[in-house]
Amino acid sequence: MIPLLHDFTGTTVLVFGGGPVGARKARRFAREAEVLVISPAFADRDFGTAELVRAAPTPDEIGGWLERTDPALVVAATDDEAVNDAVATAARDRGILRNRADQAGERDPGSVVVPATVRDDPVVVSVATGGTAPALSKHLRRDLEETLAGAGPMATVCGRLRTELKSRDVDPGRRREIVTDVVNSPDIWTALRTGTSNSCQVIEDVLDAELSAGGDRQ
Numbered sequence: 648m649i650p651l652l653h654d655f656t657g658t659t660v661l662v663f664g665g666g667p668v669g670a671r672k673a674r675r676f677a678r679e680a681e682v683l684v685i686s687p688a689f690a691d692r693d694f695g696t697a698e699l700v701r702a703a704p705t706p707d708e709i710g711g712w713l714e715r716t717d718p719a720l721v722v723a724a725t726d727d728e729a730v731n732d733a734v735a736t737a738a739r740d741r742g743i744l745r746n747r748a749d750q751a752g753e754r755d756p757g758s759v760v761v762p763a764t765v766r767d768d769p770v771v772v773s774v775a776t777g778g779t780a781p782a783l784s785k786h787l788r789r790d791l792e793e794t795l796a797g798a799g800p801m802a803t804v805c806g807r808l809r810t811e812l813k814s815r816d817v818d819p820g821r822r823r824e825i826v827t828d829v830v831n832s833p834d835i836w837t838a839l840r841t842g843t844s845n846s847c848q849v850i851e852d853v854l855d856a857e858l859s860a861g862g863d864r865q
């Protein structure tokens with residue numbers, strides 16, 4: 648399987664199963680998509696902004712739900728294997744992405760897996776174990792949360808610097824050098840992590856240093 652980032656904005660994600668696993672998947676996709684959770688009962692969990700629909704479809708009713716809701720992705724997270732099978736088959740027949748929460752290993756072409764994910768926007772890192780050890784994915788995700796502290800603001804700094812340097816016609820070689828030095832600077836990482844400097848201050852400092860160095864060179 649090959650990891651990709653998929654934009655779900657403006658799409659519907661349909662989740663079958665309102666247990667803890669359905670809730671976790673619903674929360675995940677609700678940050679971007681309209682999520683509908685279909686289930687006869689709902690665990691006392693956070694489903695994010697998902698819409699909860701009380702129903703217990705039989706396997707031969709699953710296709711109808713897909714036709715009516717036209718989802719970009721369907722999640723099979725019920726405790727009924729026949730229903731999960733029907734969800735996977737109905738989605739495959741219609742060319743819709745599908746995620747089975749109750750299976751690992753061998754799966755249909757076109758199926759997707761949900762990795763453990765750390766976000767410090769705009770940075771995102773995901774971990775998967777080929778379905779072998781989801782608990783390990785979770786463990787590594789927690790470790791990565793610490794390693795990645797400050798990565799979001801660092802990405803913001805680099806992005807704004809690139810724009811600023813381009814608009815000032817700094818040559819591409821020098822631009823790359825400046826951005827690489829910023830990414831490798833332990834002082835800037837510490838400043839962003841501890842909050843002693845924010846992104847704007849770091850950008851201002853780097854640009855000031857570059858402009859005065861440019862002045863010296865002339």
Ligand SMILES: C[C@@]1(CC(=O)O)c2cc3[nH]c(cc4nc(cc5[nH]c(cc(n2)[C@H]1CCC(=O)O)[C@@](C)(CC(=O)O)[C@@H]5CCC(=O)O)C(CC(=O)O)=C4CCC(=O)O)c(CCC(=O)O)c3CC(=O)O
Pocket residue numbers: 671672675746747748749750751752759760761762763764774775776777778779780781782783784785788
């Ligand atoms: C294949 C996959 C399909 C998919 O769901 O996409 C899948 C399948 C299964 N998971 C099972 C069990 C557990 N899953 C978790 C947790 C997570 N599982 C997630 C993903 C995936 N799980 C995909 C593969 C990812 C990979 O390759 O690593 C995470 C990363 C993402 C998310 O779900 O959001 C999320 C952590 C999120 C986080 O915290 O960051 C825990 C730990 C816990 O709950 O605390 C346990 C119990 C401990 C254990 O068993 O390891 C079982 C057995 C069920 C049973 O025994 O009945 C199956 C089915 C089977 O193996 O047959």
Ligand SMILES: NC(=O)C1=CN([C@@H]2O[C@H](COP(=O)(O)OP(=O)(O)OC[C@H]3O[C@@H](n4cnc5c(N)ncnc54)[C@H](O)[C@@H]3O)[C@@H](O)[C@H]2O)C=CC1
Pocket residue numbers: 663664665666667668669685686687688689690702703704705724725726727730747748749750781
């Ligand atoms: N991928 C993952 O991360 C994990 C996957 N699992 C697997 O996922 C499945 C779900 O896990 P949990 O949420 O803990 O189980 P659960 O048993 O707590 O919840 C299952 C939900 O499915 C609903 N349901 C039953 N029949 C249905 C139907 N016809 N249509 C729609 N919903 C229906 C139930 O009302 C219940 O809300 C488990 O059977 C297990 O195989 C379990 C742990 C982690």
